[in-house]
Amino acid sequence: MTMFYGSIKKCAFMRKFIILLICSVFLFVFSSNSFADIGGIGIDTTTTASTTTAPTTSTTTASTTTTTRATTTTTAGTTTASTTTTASTTTTTASGTTSSGYTWTARTGAGSRNWQGVASSSDGSKLAAAVNSGYIYTSTDSGATWVAQTSAGSRSWYPIASSSDGSKLAAGEFGGYIYTSTDSGATWTAQTNAGIGYWWSIAMSLDGTKLAAGVKGPGYIYTSTDSGATWTERTGAGYRYWTGITSSSDGSKLAAHAGIGGSYIYTSTDSGATWTERTNAGYRYWQSIAGSSDGKKLVAGVGGGGDGFTGYIYTSTDSGATWTERTNAGSRNWWSITSSSDGSNLAAGNFSEYIYTSTDSGATWTAQTGAGSRNWYGIASSSDGTKIVTEVAYGYIYTGVSSSLTHTLTAPTTTAVYRGGNLGPYSSTVINSSSSTYYMYAYVYTPSGTWLALNSGITISSGQTLSASNLYSYVPYGAETGTYYYFEIIYDTSWNTYEYKYFTYTVY
Template identity: 55%
Template sequence: WQFILNDYVEISKNLSPIDPSEPFPTQTMLIDYVRVFQKGAGTQPPETPVPATGTKWAKHDAAGDRKWSALASSADGSKLAAAAWGGTIHTSQDGGATWTEQPKSEVRNWVSIASSADGSKLAALYDWGGYIMTSQDGGATWHKHAMSGTINWMSIASSADGSKLVAVAKDHTIYTSRDGGATWTEQPKSGSRKWRAVTSSADGNKLAAVVEDGGIYTSSNGGVTWTERAQAGNRTWTSIASSPDGTKLVATAAGGYIYTSADGGVTWTERSVDGRHNWTAATISADGNTLAATAGGGGYIYVSTDGGATWIAQTSPGVPNWSALASSADGSKLIAAAYGGMIYTTTPPVDDRTLAAAEAAVARAEASKSPADIAAAQARIAAVKDARKQAALQARLNAITSAPSTPTPKQPTQPNQPTNSTTIPQPHGGAVSLATAGKPCSHIASAEPATAPAQYQGRVLRNSVRFTITCAGQTAHTGYTTHVALTLSKHYRDPSRLTVLKLAKGGSVIEDITGRINFGTNPSGTRTTIAYDVTDGGFGDEDGTANGTILDPIAIYEDTSHTGSTSNSSRPSGLLANTGDSLLPTALGAIALGGGGVWMLRRRRS
């Protein structure tokens, strides 16, 4: 007889079929006992095919069959890093299609790895290491940062720009760095605990960490002080991941469930998915809607696109011993690895919600032909990344606006109808077009140029807007999210030279939000478009209060240091912005070293 610990059991050789009179082992724990014989022997029933669900995944043989233990991803999902227990670190520059072994990382029992948003800065931990390892060139070379003694490291996380790091270990306090890993500070107020995993917001200030057979703790000041979140309960926590703003969290427990929080860890909701699993890792997208989690030891990868309310098993990659998971910032690109197996990536993306939303908006506009629905559809079309699909949707919308109108009886004027589009003249010429879409609220109450510095870090101001969104003409609501699309005053053939900044009321810069932006072009190819979501009381709202009003001042700057202005090109972009050094959303907080076989190894020596 053998007992099952991680939802799977290996065959034992030289066993005969069971004698019905042989006694069953005494069961003293919540463990299942089985005896495994040769497949197909005796009267074993035929296997029942599992219905295919979820998206398609690609297995990447180039990385090899290894004891993968940790993964990291850049914000756009193109630059990946994978670490193996008893091996080296491997990197990919093409979203996992090809892989390069980085021998200078050295053969070690790697347990965790983190990446900056642009993928250039990496930080990694190995088992019982006396060093923390960092790379400034995407993994080609590595630097050792000596720590006091050998430490039972468990997890590391990074800010978007790679300057702020946080590392946790068992039976130690938490360590933080504010200079990319060059120097480290113990944070005594975190307490010496069996820390299991840690995650970070994009700015590195909001942290969250879990304790094995303990609780969840959060920090809002970069790790100096910590608060236990008692509502989460004490569990065998295995991983935790954070949205870039630190407000939305997802955590997993071995032999338990998935838990989500929408208020920075104050309260938690249990997500049972399809039962208990030995969850090993989890990720969360920038908007908190797309979540993913791996069930180690014979379970599936599960994906949710509604913030954790419902989950879909990803049957395409099967049920190897999943140990690690990473995601692009928008959640569309996932990468998973198996301990003693291969690396897999999603193909195509998990869920093109942007395209689906645009198609639905166009359908509404075609049915109603109302100016409000047409403006809402235009905003959604601007966010579509696929140029061909964007053009097809635009053609459908153009057909509505160019079709001859059918005379209809004059209707009484409806007061307080929401305004969903407007034009904002710019002080130095040209104009920016603003369109909004979303329920329950998307009314543009005011729009004007924003006060902004003429230059920022060598970049030149091109456009600025300051607009207010309310619920006028709609049902009053708080905490809502509105989709915003801006058509800039001209076209830029290289949007990677553009930087989008969030401004304060007086014009000072609050943060770089380029990573939140989807760049595109208008249908004629003459103007660049940017699209993003703003939330009342959340991202993009200047006062940070869920009061029914969103105030969002932003400015767009261009880097002209190399080739001058990049305008007047007819080539559409349709691509995400180059992440550069901006504080953009990152998936590295969503990368958590999991368990599976790794968990069993560590449990035996802890």
């Protein structure tokens, strides 16, 4: 049905007066028990099905697809009823695929580069990505478009961190200085106070005032309490090849590890002034670490290669005092890892394999095959974990959006109806469990090839459920005969199509 969908335009509101002539009211029940007009195909929840017998019956499978929002206009026509089936579970997009709860899109606008580090604002709208032997790139539309920020120069950029609102950024040059920005990457300042180092890891408090960075040289951990203007060398954790560091939202709790040669995990509860060696997780070749906003939940990944240590993911619920080995995702080279603010939603990237996600704080993991098997380097997520940004070494940036919006369209048991009859019953339900807002539009594609917009859009807010069942559609006597397609299309706030479902019916 992509050929039909490709001609849809947001014609919402254009043919309303025609629809009022041919349609009855479709009452869509909100979770708040209020009602909204979806403008359906002449659905009246108070009617009963017509006793007219349709000449034929058949069963089909409804389609579920995700593409880019269409932009074509339509002309008015005569609409009618509908029929058909249950929705499928496969969702695809023109630029990405959906698997195991996330829709993945390759963001080719920033080009194929040697990406190293990536950071995200709390809402996932502002992103920053670092290139080894290149520029820093930023996005203000969740990765749809990117801008090369040339003011900091072309350097061997590795780690990068962001404040909650995305206005403050900090990036480290491997073999150079730490650079900071207070205008979302438009301009940068070299912070020479920490000196030249092989900066490999960096973390930032939500307000961007407290920073912590590790040198892979080897070297020490350095901290700042003034957004990077001045730095303090922290020798308490030792002189090591620091490959990962994470911070609580207020910057008071830190956790860090070294990689080359192996190490323990080290934690601090006083912004890096003192450190505690955590031996419970073992002496391993740690590659990545992340934590919840309160610093209590931690997740760390081991490199499967390197010194030959087992490459599992480990989690802690007591700020690193004790750790649990999570074997569900397997022994792999876990190169990067990220956590939601509550520590429940996790995502990890590994070298030459898939991205894995967890919704239960690491107890179980799911391979995100939709993004493909690649050399995943940096990874970051929104505070709720529903938006993920990750990057491929010598490849593209990818974004993943949680498919925590459930849309079910159950078709009638018959696919044919006479003019003047009723089609039904069928039902439609939308459950928005994500943190995002979506909009539902209903369209009919007629036998003569015209699109009719049946409503002006219903807003589906975060946490809201729309549900209607036992629905019937009246088919006017003047309707044209032939095959119709009824679509329910859900758009995101950027007017990209999140998904659509449809069913077909024949009018006689």
